[in-house]
Amino acid sequence: MKPLAFIAPRVWPALALLLLAGCGRDEIKVYRAAKDAPEPVEATTDASSPADVQPAPRLKWELPAGWTEKPPRKMLAGEFEISAKDGRQAEVLAIPLVGVAGRDLDVVNMWRQELELEPMTEAELAGAEKIAVGSGEGRLIEMASKKPIIEGKQTARTISAMAQQAGASWFFKLTGEASLVHEQKAAFLNFLKSLKFEEAPPMMSSAAPPFASGGGMAAAGDTTLPAWQVPAGWQPQPASPMSLATFLLGTAGQAQAKVTVSTLEGDGGGALANVNRWRGQLGLAPAAESDLASLLSPVELAEGKASLVDLSGTDARTGKKARMLAVMAPRPRQTWFYKLMGDEGVVAAAKDEFVKFVQSARYSAPVRETTAVAPPDAAPVAASSDRPIWEPPANWQEQPGSAMVLASFVAIGDAGSQARISVSMFGGTGGGPLANINRWRDQLKLDHLDEAGLSGVLQKLDVLGGKAMVVDMSGTDAKTGKAARLVAAIVTRDANTWFYKLMGDGPVVAREKEAFLKFVQTIRYPNG
Amino acid sequence: MVDRFINILTSLRLTVVCLCLSLVLVFVGTLAQVDLGLYRVQNEFFRSFFVYWSPGGGSLRIPVLPGGYLLGGVLLANLLAAHFKRFKLTKKKIGIFMIHIGIILLIVGQLLTDLLAHESVLHLKEGQTKSYSVTERESELAVIDPSDPDTDNVVAIPDALLAKGGLITHPALPFAINVKSYFPNSFVTNRPADAVGPPPATKGFGPELEIENEPRVTSMDFRDVPTGVIELSAGQALLGSWVVSEYFTQPQTVTFENKSYQLILRPKRVYRPYSIQLVKFTHAVYKGTETPKDFASLIRLRRPDTGEDREVRIYMNNPLRYAGETYYQQSFDKDDHGTVLQVVRNPSWLTPYFSCILVGAGLLVQFMSHLIAFARRTAAKAKAAGPIKGRARPAAPAPAAVASMSANAKRRD
Numbered sequence: 001m002k003p004l005a006f007i008a009p010r011v012w013p014a015l016a017l018l019l020l021a022g023c024g025r026d027e028i029k030v031y032r033a034a035k036d037a038p039e040p041v042e043a044t045t046d047a048s049s050p051a052d053v054q055p056a057p058r059l060k061w062e063l064p065a066g067w068t069e070k071p072p073r074k075m076l077a078g079e080f081e082i083s084a085k086d087g088r089q090a091e092v093l094a095i096p097l098v099g100v101a102g103r104d105l106d107v108v109n110m111w112r113q114e115l116e117l118e119p120m121t122e123a124e125l126a127g128a129e130k131i132a133v134g135s136g137e138g139r140l141i142e143m144a145s146k147k148p149i150i151e152g153k154q155t156a157r158t159i160s161a162m163a164q165q166a167g168a169s170w171f172f173k174l175t176g177e178a179s180l181v182h183e184q185k186a187a188f189l190n191f192l193k194s195l196k197f198e199e200a201p202p203m204m205s206s207a208a209p210p211f212a213s214g215g216g217m218a219a220a221g222d223t224t225l226p227a228w229q230v231p232a233g234w235q236p237q238p239a240s241p242m243s244l245a246t247f248l249l250g251t252a253g254q255a256q257a258k259v260t261v262s263t264l265e266g267d268g269g270g271a272l273a274n275v276n277r278w279r280g281q282l283g284l285a286p287a288a289e290s291d292l293a294s295l296l297s298p299v300e301l302a303e304g305k306a307s308l309v310d311l312s313g314t315d316a317r318t319g320k321k322a323r324m325l326a327v328m329a330p331r332p333r334q335t336w337f338y339k340l341m342g343d344e345g346v347v348a349a350a351k352d353e354f355v356k357f358v359q360s361a362r363y364s365a366p367v368r369e370t371t372a373v374a375p376p377d378a379a380p381v382a383a384s385s386d387r388p389i390w391e392p393p394a395n396w397q398e399q400p401g402s403a404m405v406l407a408s409f410v411a412i413g414d415a416g417s418q419a420r421i422s423v424s425m426f427g428g429t430g431g432g433p434l435a436n437i438n439r440w441r442d443q444l445k446l447d448h449l450d451e452a453g454l455s456g457v458l459q460k461l462d463v464l465g466g467k468a469m470v471v472d473m474s475g476t477d478a479k480t481g482k483a484a485r486l487v488a489a490i491v492t493r494d495a496n497t498w499f500y501k502l503m504g505d506g507p508v509v510a511r512e513k514e515a516f517l518k519f520v521q522t523i524r525y526p527n528g
Numbered sequence: 529m530v531d532r533f534i535n536i537l538t539s540l541r542l543t544v545v546c547l548c549l550s551l552v553l554v555f556v557g558t559l560a561q562v563d564l565g566l567y568r569v570q571n572e573f574f575r576s577f578f579v580y581w582s583p584g585g586g587s588l589r590i591p592v593l594p595g596g597y598l599l600g601g602v603l604l605a606n607l608l609a610a611h612f613k614r615f616k617l618t619k620k621k622i623g624i625f626m627i628h629i630g631i632i633l634l635i636v637g638q639l640l641t642d643l644l645a646h647e648s649v650l651h652l653k654e655g656q657t658k659s660y661s662v663t664e665r666e667s668e669l670a671v672i673d674p675s676d677p678d679t680d681n682v683v684a685i686p687d688a689l690l691a692k693g694g695l696i697t698h699p700a701l702p703f704a705i706n707v708k709s710y711f712p713n714s715f716v717t718n719r720p721a722d723a724v725g726p727p728p729a730t731k732g733f734g735p736e737l738e739i740e741n742e743p744r745v746t747s748m749d750f751r752d753v754p755t756g757v758i759e760l761s762a763g764q765a766l767l768g769s770w771v772v773s774e775y776f777t778q779p780q781t782v783t784f785e786n787k788s789y790q791l792i793l794r795p796k797r798v799y800r801p802y803s804i805q806l807v808k809f810t811h812a813v814y815k816g817t818e819t820p821k822d823f824a825s826l827i828r829l830r831r832p833d834t835g836e837d838r839e840v841r842i843y844m845n846n847p848l849r850y851a852g853e854t855y856y857q858q859s860f861d862k863d864d865h866g867t868v869l870q871v872v873r874n875p876s877w878l879t880p881y882f883s884c885i886l887v888g889a890g891l892l893v894q895f896m897s898h899l900i901a902f903a904r905r906t907a908a909k910a911k912a913a914g915p916i917k918g919r920a921r922p923a924a925p926a927p928a929a930v931a932s933m934s935a936n937a938k939r940r941d
Contacts, residue, residue: 026686026688026689027686028683028684028685028686028689028696028698028700028701029668029682029683029684029686030681030682030683030684030698030700031682031684031799032676032679032680032681032682033659033660033679033680033682033797033799034659034678034679034680034803035674035678035679035680036680037656037657037658103732103781106781106783106788109783109788110781110788113788118786119783119786237718243717243718246718248720258720260717269750276743277715277742280740280742280743281740286743318725
């Protein structure tokens with residue numbers, strides 16, 4: 001008895017105090033806080049951080065006289081300053097908002113509030129004047145402050161326009177000293193008419209990514225969409241903050257399926273986490289790491305491999321039977337996710353074209369890897385200003401260069417067949433035609449030629465300001481073991497030798513040969 | 529009855545049982561991190577009174593193990609009770625006393641850390657100034673009245689309240705918030721054109737979205753992204769429903785009684801009376817490699833109420849200690865133009881140091897007092913037996929003697 005009595009008065013109050021210290025964590029807090037400062041202006045010229053450059057829908061315009069364009073800012077597609085000689089000022093803002101349709105009234109009322117005006121009603125907004133915005137139509141609202149709110153001396157006026165274009169809600173605002181704004185109205189209307197909208201994929205990072213590590217919200221890596229060939233019948237859907245591209249398959253009101261494309265930094269959480277997320281969407285139990293091998297099947301890509309997972313279950317949202325095909329395509333710094341999900345019949349029918357679609361994707365190269373580096377034994381590559389000027393055919397998709405290749409393109413044929421076009425340059429003769437042609441013959445598993453044999457395969461081609469040597473050979477691609485054809489041209493200009501090579505599946509090479517030779521013929525070399 | 533209770537409370541057996549259960553708890557808790565992740569294990573195993581098991585994932589919760597709080601609490605009570613019941617402070621036992629106080633300090637200090645310590649992060653881009661940091665694994669629904677040109681009036685509702693669901697009212701809130709659903713981890717997608725059923729919410733972004741409930745993340749590298757559906761009402765008038773999600777970095781606007789409010793679910797903010805601006809971030813790598821050599825943030829600390837304005841360089845192992853908080857260099861942006869500082873407030877950060885010193889000193893005192901006593905006895909015996917050739921004094925005891933001595937010491941404890 002005694003000991004407890006001894007403890008109690010000293011210890012229990014202390015313990016109670018400790019427990020109290022833990023309370024108050026679930027309480028609503030009310031406080032005044034400084035307004036969030038806008039994010040600092042980022043140097044968009046810094047090419048090392050492509051992920052941080054917001055690819056908002058782009059805008060092109062004809063700049064009215066007296067307007068000064070300001071440096072790009074996040075959230076804005078354009079910003080202009082108008083200064084009158086007598087010191088009056090106004091500004092013009094172009095704001096694209098993705099995924100917020102139907103908020104025109106909120107935005108207008110926010111601007112009315114800035115002018116200390118009472119909010120307007122939906123009916124008043126509906127009566128707004130119709131104007132031309134780009135090739136489409138928009139609405140114009142004018143408002144003026146009743147009191148001198150600019151430094152207490154001048155009244156302010158705002159002319160705002162709203163339009164739906166390129167998958168976004170666009171808001172334009174000309175605001176400033178009342179008389180200047182009035183003077184600039186015609187210029188503003190002309191500016192609106194001159195606009196050209198270009199749709200750009202919204203970024204995943206415009207919303208917080210699901211997997212963010214460290215402190216800040218990690219960006220989703222480079223979200224420049226790959227170049228791909230969209231199968232016929234796939235209906236592109238408006239871009240959304242959650243997927244970079246969406247296509248709808250099937251007809252409305254009937255069985256449908258949806259293709260979504262997204263990308264995440266690094267491995268995007270890994271195969272298991274993503275597979276289990278997808279399994280969850282189909283009401284399937286999570287898989288174990290050991291099940292992965294049997295769930296995933298490889299898909300050959302132009303560069304590297306991707307994994308495909310094929311799941312069937314019940315769509316957790318609709319309660320209907322559904323099938324899902326999902327491909328994870330790893331890239332150097334990020335992973336691309338392609339998902340086809342929906343009605344079992346539609347998905348089964350679209351499986352082949354979905355895989356082909358994924359295979360057709362050509363990714364833009366991470367910036368650091370595109371720098372061409374001359375091979376150590378060759379003369380330094382001419383500075384970019386000294387590079388020849390060429391015009392590749394429209395169906396060639398530009399590819400990242402590499403250490404040896406200055407430029408690279410790919411031409412796609414049927415059934416996944418393709419051919420690559422590459423351009424390289426070496427100082428001097430680059431080893432001479434014989435050595436290079438024999439190197440290519442190695443790539444085609446053909447026997448070497450001697451000088452005498454060489455003259456039998458070489459053809460001459462007129463190019464701008466000179467002649468080129470052309471070879472056309474067929475054999476077996478040493479890398480893939482498939483039949484392949486190679487057409488190459490060698491052009492010697494000044495102290496350098498240029499090598500142009502078209503190599504790949506026979507039918508594609510045959511189809512592209514004429515375009516390739518024309519490409520070589522029309523290249524204009526510097527100083528020439 | 530009371531005597532029996534005191535006997536149990538003060539028994540050495542209880543200590544041993546508690547220590548054994550602690551071992552089991554640490555072992556099971558470590559294994560459980562594979563499935564549950566560090567943060568859930570911390571909360572469910574160590575910051576709890578019981579560890580629960582739900583058979584088949586049902587709602588039935590069966591306590592299967594005592595949690596960290598219970599074991600720590602019982603151990604502390606046991607130690608204190610035993611101490612007051614049996615212990616008499618004598619010169620001989622001063623070492624034991626110091627060890628016990630050290631252990632008590634350790635347990636209490638840990639509890640204090642648990643209750644009072646707070647960790648958050650401050651993410652700054654070069655040139656950016658903030659007077660708040662965010663708690664990464666906690667969220668809040670902020671209802672902001674931005675009408676004042678200089679400051680925002682914020683009502684911040686913690687995620688714990690949102691998770692409970694139901695009606696939330698507060699005198700500072702212009703409207704009542706009814707939490708219709710709350711997903712601690714979620715995935716928000718655009719609503720497909722063929723979607724059936726009503727959209728999750730009627731206003732703001734709501735009509736265009738679909739919400740997917742996701743399992744809680746378990747990896748330390750990832751975090752949950754919560755989403756909720758809330759319905760706002762004032763009296764009888766229903767204003768509509770909104771989807772709030774950490775996926776949206778921009779607030780949504782609610783217009784009510786001719787006034788605009790902003791609504792945003794965001795990582796919980798901790799505001800301070802001073803601001804920190806990132807002047808420059810430097811990230812040096814070893815030449816020719818990507819191996820980091822040094823990260824450093826040059827920051828500008830400004831405190832309006834004291835007029836303080838100075839620049840500080842924060843780099844690895846050189847945190848800024850200011851106003852009871854420590855700012856560590858934790859991470860940085862990929863573009864090398866932003867920094868992530870970890871902000872730790874731990875008023876009891878010194879207690880483990882004190883307790884270790886106390887326990888160490890206690891052990892030293894205890895062993896030394898036994899050693900000296902033993903040496904004296906040996907010397908006295910030797911004196912009684914007569915001088916030994918070539919040795920005027922006994923040398924230090926042989927290792928075997930020390931071993932038996934410490935065994936003795938333990939037995940006496």
